[in-house]
Amino acid sequence: MRTWRGILREEIPWFPTIDPELCTGCKTCVDFCRNDVLEFDEAAGKSRVKHPYNCVVECSTCGKLCPEGAIRFPDEAAFSAFIKERIALQAAKR
Numbered sequence: 001m002r003t004w005r006g007i008l009r010e011e012i013p014w015f016p017t018i019d020p021e022l023c024t025g026c027k028t029c030v031d032f033c034r035n036d037v038l039e040f041d042e043a044a045g046k047s048r049v050k051h052p053y054n055c056v057v058e059c060s061t062c063g064k065l066c067p068e069g070a071i072r073f074p075d076e077a078a079f080s081a082f083i084k085e086r087i088a089l090q091a092a093k094r
Contacts, residue, residue, distance in 0.1 A: 004057045007086050013074055015052035016062060022070035023047055029062040029071060038062065 002009040016037065018029075023046040030038045030047050039050040047070075063071035 002053075005083065005087060006090055007083075009053050009057070011086075012053075012057055013082065014057045014079060015055040016049055016060075016071045016073055018047055018049060019070045019072070020044070020046050020048075022068045023066075024068050024070075026067060028065050028067065032065055033062050 004012055016029075018038075025040070025045040025047065027040050027047065030040050035054040035056060036051050037049060037055045038047050040046075041048050060073045063073055
């Protein structure tokens with residue numbers, strides 16, 4: 001099981017979502033990400049999330065590279081609060 005800061009990766013809500021209405025199928029995101037998070041759906045002509053938990057926690061480069069702004073990540077402030085809470089819970093269990 002993979003962890004990040006002692007938290008199971010599958011319990012961390014950090015991964016991209018792609019708005020199919022905005023995605024133009026340029027494949028910039030798919031070509032960039034080497035972690036097999038994204039794939040190109042040939043039938044739809046658009047990128048989609050394939051393995052969300054392969055995403056490196058706090059990486060949002062694919063979203064920054066997307067020329068259409070179709071890729072979103074969780075709100076950073078809310079995510080930071082979530083992580084602080086989880087770390088505090090783990091510390092309390094020790």
